[in-house]
Amino acid sequence: MERSGIITLLTDFGLSDAYVAMMKGVIFSINREAALIDITHSISTGSVFQGAYILRESFSYFPAGTVHVAVVDPGVGSNRRSIAVKAAGHFFTGPDNGIFWPIIERYKDTTIYELTEKKYFLPQVTSTFHGRDIFAPVAAQISLGLHIHQLGRVVSNPEKLEIPLPFKYDNTLTGQIIRIDNFGNLITNITANDLAGFLGNNEPVIHTGKIKIYGLSKIYSDRENGELLAIINSSNQLEIAVNMGKASDYIGKERDDIIGTGVKVEKTG
Amino acid sequence: MERSGIITLLTDFGLSDAYVAMMKGVIFSINREAALIDITHSISTGSVFQGAYILRESFSYFPAGTVHVAVVDPGVGSNRRSIAVKAAGHFFTGPDNGIFWPIIERYKDTTIYELTEKKYFLPQVTSTFHGRDIFAPVAAQISLGLHIHQLGRVVSNPEKLEIPLPFKYDNTLTGQIIRIDNFGNLITNITANDLAGFLGNNEPVIHTGKIKIYGLSKIYSDRENGELLAIINSSNQLEIAVNMGKASDYIGKERDDIIGTGVKVEKTG
Amino acid sequence: MERSGIITLLTDFGLSDAYVAMMKGVIFSINREAALIDITHSISTGSVFQGAYILRESFSYFPAGTVHVAVVDPGVGSNRRSIAVKAAGHFFTGPDNGIFWPIIERYKDTTIYELTEKKYFLPQVTSTFHGRDIFAPVAAQISLGLHIHQLGRVVSNPEKLEIPLPFKYDNTLTGQIIRIDNFGNLITNITANDLAGFLGNNEPVIHTGKIKIYGLSKIYSDRENGELLAIINSSNQLEIAVNMGKASDYIGKERDDIIGTGVKVEKTG
Numbered sequence: 001m002e003r004s005g006i007i008t009l010l011t012d013f014g015l016s017d018a019y020v021a022m023m024k025g026v027i028f029s030i031n032r033e034a035a036l037i038d039i040t041h042s043i044s045t046g047s048v049f050q051g052a053y054i055l056r057e058s059f060s061y062f063p064a065g066t067v068h069v070a071v072v073d074p075g076v077g078s079n080r081r082s083i084a085v086k087a088a089g090h091f092f093t094g095p096d097n098g099i100f101w102p103i104i105e106r107y108k109d110t111t112i113y114e115l116t117e118k119k120y121f122l123p124q125v126t127s128t129f130h131g132r133d134i135f136a137p138v139a140a141q142i143s144l145g146l147h148i149h150q151l152g153r154v155v156s157n158p159e160k161l162e163i164p165l166p167f168k169y170d171n172t173l174t175g176q177i178i179r180i181d182n183f184g185n186l187i188t189n190i191t192a193n194d195l196a197g198f199l200g201n202n203e204p205v206i207h208t209g210k211i212k213i214y215g216l217s218k219i220y221s222d223r224e225n226g227e228l229l230a231i232i233n234s235s236n237q238l239e240i241a242v243n244m245g246k247a248s249d250y251i252g253k254e255r256d257d258i259i260g261t262g263v264k265v266e267k268t269g
Numbered sequence: 270m271e272r273s274g275i276i277t278l279l280t281d282f283g284l285s286d287a288y289v290a291m292m293k294g295v296i297f298s299i300n301r302e303a304a305l306i307d308i309t310h311s312i313s314t315g316s317v318f319q320g321a322y323i324l325r326e327s328f329s330y331f332p333a334g335t336v337h338v339a340v341v342d343p344g345v346g347s348n349r350r351s352i353a354v355k356a357a358g359h360f361f362t363g364p365d366n367g368i369f370w371p372i373i374e375r376y377k378d379t380t381i382y383e384l385t386e387k388k389y390f391l392p393q394v395t396s397t398f399h400g401r402d403i404f405a406p407v408a409a410q411i412s413l414g415l416h417i418h419q420l421g422r423v424v425s426n427p428e429k430l431e432i433p434l435p436f437k438y439d440n441t442l443t444g445q446i447i448r449i450d451n452f453g454n455l456i457t458n459i460t461a462n463d464l465a466g467f468l469g470n471n472e473p474v475i476h477t478g479k480i481k482i483y484g485l486s487k488i489y490s491d492r493e494n495g496e497l498l499a500i501i502n503s504s505n506q507l508e509i510a511v512n513m514g515k516a517s518d519y520i521g522k523e524r525d526d527i528i529g530t531g532v533k534v535e536k537t538g
Numbered sequence: 539m540e541r542s543g544i545i546t547l548l549t550d551f552g553l554s555d556a557y558v559a560m561m562k563g564v565i566f567s568i569n570r571e572a573a574l575i576d577i578t579h580s581i582s583t584g585s586v587f588q589g590a591y592i593l594r595e596s597f598s599y600f601p602a603g604t605v606h607v608a609v610v611d612p613g614v615g616s617n618r619r620s621i622a623v624k625a626a627g628h629f630f631t632g633p634d635n636g637i638f639w640p641i642i643e644r645y646k647d648t649t650i651y652e653l654t655e656k657k658y659f660l661p662q663v664t665s666t667f668h669g670r671d672i673f674a675p676v677a678a679q680i681s682l683g684l685h686i687h688q689l690g691r692v693v694s695n696p697e698k699l700e701i702p703l704p705f706k707y708d709n710t711l712t713g714q715i716i717r718i719d720n721f722g723n724l725i726t727n728i729t730a731n732d733l734a735g736f737l738g739n740n741e742p743v744i745h746t747g748k749i750k751i752y753g754l755s756k757i758y759s760d761r762e763n764g765e766l767l768a769i770i771n772s773s774n775q776l777e778i779a780v781n782m783g784k785a786s787d788y789i790g791k792e793r794d795d796i797i798g799t800g801v802k803v804e805k806t807g
Contacts (some may be wrong), residue, residue, distance in 0.1 A: 005301070017719045022596050029599070058287035074759075076758065103586040132772065183281055220346065221344060231396075308559040309553060330560045331571065335563075488615030502664070
């Protein structure tokens, strides 16, 4: 497959330390012509789930042949495997801890290799920073055309990630909040498809905590300033928002407790 | 006009989500050779004014032929227009909500087009993320040489932005604080020119809240550590600062209430 | 020396303002082909020490011939010198305030020049933003091949930085905490070498505040979740960490007071 020459980076490292910059230095030392793009470095510490979701939502906006490095790696240095994945015309490298599972599960043509060929790593591999010592140099090599089967042996049983799915029961579709974005929007695991299949020609009533919203809005400004609304967002997910405000302020829980909160949809004729 | 191949991005999206990265992926899918530079993604949610000011202060440091994407867009999906602007040898694209007004107003050679040609957008345009679906692909096309008149129809009445200007009354020049920077510096809308025209050969006394500063400093360390001072900053604006400290701590208001605070200049012989 | 075409940036400017973007615009106006990498812009305001440490830890991961711009510059506009440094096959430019001292001190082949040739600066140099007006254009020129001796006169007495070193007394090796990273890890100035020389075949007991840790871990998950541990980190420093937690929460001081806290190592047979 052609390489795009682009390498994206997603980590929980933050931007205050030089960890991300060290990874970029290592990549440039191998492929000076790479284009480096940060997806985000603000994943909550160790949240493989959050990293997995954001990666799945965003990777396909990049050209085919892009290499995506994802390092949310609480088990660094333990016996968890390091892997490279080819799926949907893209390449991925990072720990085998479920961070790539939503992508592996979704695409049929996936191939996965464990990284065992040490000649593609930095000469000295520390036990605490595989992002710099293993994944950055491997990503740079792949971006130059290395085939991932050269990196090691096939993996047939990658680590899975438990992904909460919405379910129907009686006349209710129940999902949950899986992410809060920078605008305080509450993003659920209920997709536009889930909702259409459930509702048919009916209108939804959406409940979460003390919030109750009638109907779906097409745009944020369908409602008055400060008013709650439900909308299908730009990633095709049901989202609870406030026009010119933050829905996260309305849910009566601390920000960190909001993730996982149930969202119930009922239908009215 | 020649294109520089550079595209800058200014939004209120923050860096925790993948929204900015999705825009960059879309751009690279159209122009792999673009150089992408973040101006900032920390504009306060929906603050068109803040975005407009920062864009006007910074765009001209880039080479002519650069494309600047500015998306502070609380009206996304409503009937506000999407536009592309050519001014001062640079290109701009974003919502027609006043964010480009300080630039449009200032430069004589401005041309503005509404984005109506859907063939330059992503195939599916959502109602909540025009940054990714419209402005990113349009910017990429412009960076490759597309003429902005190909994008749609001329706009002769762009949205304006109310820009507070300083005014003289009796022996006082009154302006206001329009920005607080990362160093806690209080940046006013009084320019070096305004001040020179008002003062002549006199010395200023600068008042804001309980603060009273005699004279202008040339450099921060003209005053003792911790002492308040007034200075003409690197963007030619009157700025209130503290040597080795934060002037924002001295004004006795919450950070968000400081913007708009009046600043009075008197003159002493 | 060959140039890599890469320019890194390290400042205390934060990312909310457009200051960093202005520097990048200036660089691109001189060298459109430069690759620009942020090391970090989150250095605590005015902390030359923090900037110096992070620069020394990270610069060598970049290819030889890279230019590193470091602007933590509380004395901007005063009579502190502006310098360019060549050391260890890399170039550096910024204020002469000690920020490059850990690198100058360590490498034998260092040459240093004061920036006096104004033709390499922006035409108008302000007294408050040398990052944009002096260091960015100088870095761009160096990245294009300018020899640093063309920039001005030799500096033989660069500003030093007081660097705390660990010391042995009786049966104790005493160092201090010099940095807290994004993971709450407490990073000390005790290196793997210091520790090996002190311990010989003995095991360490590590004390700081109320913390007491027996032995060194090889990987974070050597200890139970939530348990304190000591480890040699990816930069060869003794680090105090918590598996799946933040060691900074355990030290019983405010975050800003932790830097400088003593760390004692004893040995047990």
